[in-house]
Amino acid sequence: MKKGLWGVVTVIALSFTGCKKSETGNKAVLQSDGTEQSMTDSGKADPNIQYETDVNGKKYVKTDFVYKATDGSLAKVVFDYKEKTMSIRSNNKTFILNKVDSKGNEAVYEKMDMKARVKGDSLILDQGNNIIELVKTKI
Template identity: 35%
Template sequence: MKNPVLVLSSVLLLSAFSCKKSSDGNKSIIVEENVEKTVSNDNGKIDSTFTDAKTEKTADTQVQEITERYVGTDGTSALVTFKNSDKEHTISIRSNNKTIVLPQKEAWAKGGIYADHDIEVKSEGDNITITQGNNVIELKKARGQ
């Protein structure tokens, strides 16, 4: 008889002193997410693209991430994320459960060059070229998803 009473009193004691969770969150970080899917009619064909954009603002920094799906000439798919902040500009390419992240070395209006070690990525408009030694991989922004 004493065991159930002891257990019950312990549960009541713990629940009386348990922490309250606040749903207010961290007010100093503002996250804006925008998932956009556009469909346009070009020469009688339906063309769709997918873009996922996220902007995170704090008191002293702003980080913007744009993720788009690209397709290789062999049909493989890759997710490409452009990350821009006050401190860094990087490109992240994920395919076949592997990810490479490279810092930006050069930039212009519609593209840039990202490089680290022996890998170089050139982004121009809807095209991305990955070069590592003698290997060249061409990616194009996905259409018709």
């Protein structure tokens, strides 16, 4: 039993010391180029759409963001540009809103009494008498 345990420990120790650290970095890490480009939405440019670039230079649309409210709470927001919806998840509750308007650099999403305005890095939720201001974080 002890010989088997020592054998396993030796193999694990050798595997840690045998790995070389690559100087080129992790190829699986995605790098953001920091630029926001527009995608046409019913004939209009939508600057709220952000693109990311992988290490191979291929661009893709970034769809999920973390927003922080003024009270410090966090919300995950996922945009589905094909379905023209956005989902907001906070406190284990998810709200899915439909895009109703897009003008200039502002997009408006609604469902029943909840309304969301997205403009740049800010998101303003309006639900009846409650107005919640959120700002995009870099988490």
